[in-house]
Every structure is written in structure tokens, then in C-alpha cells.
Amino acid sequence: MKPIGCAHMRLPCKWPMLRCAPRRITLMPMSGMPPPMRVIPVNPPYATALSNASAGRPGVVTAVGVVSIVLAIVQAISAFGWLGFAFTSMVTAQVQQRQTAMMNMGAYAVQPGVDAAPKGFPEPVARAVVQGLVRRHALSGTRQSHVRKLLMQQGRELLPFVEDATVSSQRIAAQVSDCGPMGGSSDYYEVGQGRLEVTDQQAIFRRTDGKVFRSNDAVVDRALTEAQITQAITQLQWVVNGNPSQVQIDAIRAKLRDPAQAVLTPGESPGTGGILSDKTLWFITSAGQVRVTPAGEIQTLNFNAPIPGTNPFSGKPISTFWAGLTMLDAAVTGLLAVPLLIAGILILRGRPIGRRMHFWWAWLKMPLAILGAMVCGFAVAEWMGALTSAPGAAPPSSAAGGWTTAVSTGTLGVVYPVVLLIVLTRQRVRRYFEGVI
DSSP, X not given: OOOEEOXXXXXXXXXXXXXXXXXXXXXXXXXXXXOOOOOOOSSOSOOOGGGOTTTOOOHHHHHHXXXXXXHHHHHHHHXXXXXXHHHHHHHHHHHHXXXXXXXXXXXXXXXXXXXXXXXXXXXXXXXXXXXXXXHHSOOXXXXXHHHHHHHHHHHXXXXXXXXXXXXXHHHHHXXXXXXXXXXXXXXXXXXXXXXXXXXXXXXXXXXXXXXXEETTSOOOOOOOOHHHHXXXXXXXXXXXXXXXXXXXXXXXXXXXXXXXXXXXXXXXXXXXXXXXXXXXXXXXXXXXXXXXXXXXXXXXXXXXXXXXXXXSSOSSOOOHHHHHXXXXXXXXXXXHHHHHHHHHHHHHTTOHHHHHHHHHHHHHXXXXXXXXXXXXXXXXXXXXXXXXXXXXXXXXXXXXXXHHHHHHHHHHHHHHHHHHHHHXXXXXXXXXXXXXX
16 A cells, blocks of 8 residues: 655655644544544633633622622612602692792782781871861860770771871861760760760770771780791791892881781791792781782782692792703613613623723713712702791701702712722732633
């Protein structure tokens, strides 16, 4: 048999059953011999970090994968919670704006409720009225004091035409149509829309519509003390964000000093209020809805009058600006939970892309977490400012609530990205992933 040469070694091959091949030896079958054995390739086509048995997977890699998966689920749930908060804020703000716009356009016809205007004359005015009556018909000192007391209690009910700035004894005397003694025990005056009768015991005014006013009638002194007035105005300034003008504050202060006022009861504080677009101040008390115009005129409306710009807690407005930013932050937070979940799964499977995704997520999460914390802080502070405290209690600190929310939310959002940047750059973790092809 002719010997077969070896193409690689260029030497005669003494063994006809062997032939040379690149990187492997092939056994040629011969009659009566078993088939040759296959040789396993020297190098595998691929490998993963799990096959790197010499290094082994560090425990911190497993911890990162598990924590990332859990944190991604928690982050998604938190995003839904903030999304609900933002949606509620947005709806409330829109309701406020619609109601305020309708009130400003005069879409509601409201009827005056309790008449909170003072019914009595100041002492100088009452004295001038008495002098005018005496000019027409003389009265004893005792009877003059009864008339003066009645005028200081119900003077505007008796003589609505009398103006404090223009009152004079001559004008009052000209308004008396008839006067004189009545039965020897009393005196009478026909004036205005009724008849005034005066005895040594009391003064009585009988109005033409049937109402009767007596000087001996008990009059409840509803005037507030200066400390109560100061507390009520402080509470009112907080309720309406400190916007009332000095004219409005002076008008309220003068009203609360009046014994016949019905705006606030002693010890009561306004709970809900606001400022309309025409700068009219409004607030709610037990008497109804009180409005104070920029000129200082006070009007009390009944409880059927719609309350402008109300929200579930008070009349302080909630803006759509912070509600919209909170909704955007919640959406971004929920979207960032998806790559974190995927990165956690990949890093548990030993894929290098999982480590790189953690780096990308950490660098993206940190600035967004800080911005989101600021947005959430302002949004919470706005809602805390809308909370109404109990009458006489100190208003809640909206700044403290906002700062607490911002710091806690920002800290929780930044801690894990910083931990990832430290842990995943350790030498053992790098070596573990460097062996991955």
C-alpha cells in the first residue's frame, strides 16, 4: 500500500489509519474496529458570570438584585399614591376656580341674612336727638335719660333717616310732627315712622309696622374684648393669606367693638375665608357669610349664599401649578421603577448589562429625586396651609410640613442611588463582571 503523506508535517505517514487535521485528530475507521471517539472542543463558544467558578458571585451582587426588585415595586406603589394626591389637588383647584369665577360674575342672587349693622346711635348723636326733642317739648332729666338709653340701643330702628355726620337738634326738631303730654303721666312725640312715649319708668317707641322698642328691654352686649378682637383678626389674616387691606381690618375692628354686632360671638374665630377678584374680603362665622368691601362696608349673607372657592378643608386656594408638577413627578417616578426592576433581574442572572443599567438609573434618579422632593414639599405645604384649625387654636405650620416632606422624600430618593454607585464599583464586583463575555 502506498503511504499517505501528512500535509502539515510533510513527512511520510507510517500509520495508514491516522490522518492529521487542524487542532484535532481524526481516527479513520478500519474493518473490524469500533468507531472512533469524538474529541470535545477546547474552548466553549460563550460563558457567563455564573460559569466563572473561580471568582464566584459576590453576596453584595445578590443583595443589590433583590433590593432593586423590591424597591422598584415600592416605588411604583408610591407613584400611584402621589398620582392620586395630585389628581385630587387638580380637581379641587379647578372647582375653586369655577366657583370663584361664578361668584365674581354675580351668577348668584343672594339675600341679606342677619343685619350686622349697629342699631344704636353713638352717645353724642343720641344726646343731639334728645336736645332736638326737648326743643319741641320739655322733658324731665329722668325721662331724657330713658330716651337717650333707647336711642343708644335701637336709635337706627327709630329714626333711620338720621345720619351721624349731619345730625343736629334743629333738624330733629323739624322732624317732629306732633308732641305734648299724654294723660298727665307721660309725654309723646310723633316722629319718623312711629310714636315715642316717655314715662318716668321707661321710653317706648311704637313703630307703624307694629314693632315696639323699649328702653328697659335687655340688650345683650356682643362686643368683643380687645384681646378677642386681636385674636380674631390674626386668625382671619392667616385664613386669607394675610391679604386684607388696612381699611378692611379697621372696619372689622370697629364692628367687633359694637355691643350690637352679630359678626362674631365672643371666643369665636373665623374659620373659612378668602379674597375675591374685586378685593372683597369674605369669611364664614356662626352668623353666616360676612363680606367686607375694599371701602370697608360690611354685609352679612345668609347660609344659603354659595361660598366662593371652597375646598374640602377651607377657602384657601390650591393652585393647579403644583398639582400639575406633582402629577408629572409621580409619572416619572413610576416610569423609573421599570428599568430598576429589569436591572435587578438581569444582575441576579449575572448579566453585565444589569450592572450598567444600575449605573444609568442611579445617575438619572438622583437629580430627579431632588427636584421631585421640592415639588412634593411645596404641594404638601399648600395643602397644609388650607387646613383649618379649631377656633382659637394656632394654625398648622405649612412650612414645617412642607420641609419635612421634602427632606424625607429627597433623602429616600437619593440614598439608594448613592449606595449603588459605591457598591457596584468595588474591586471584587468589577472582577466578577470582567470575566463575562
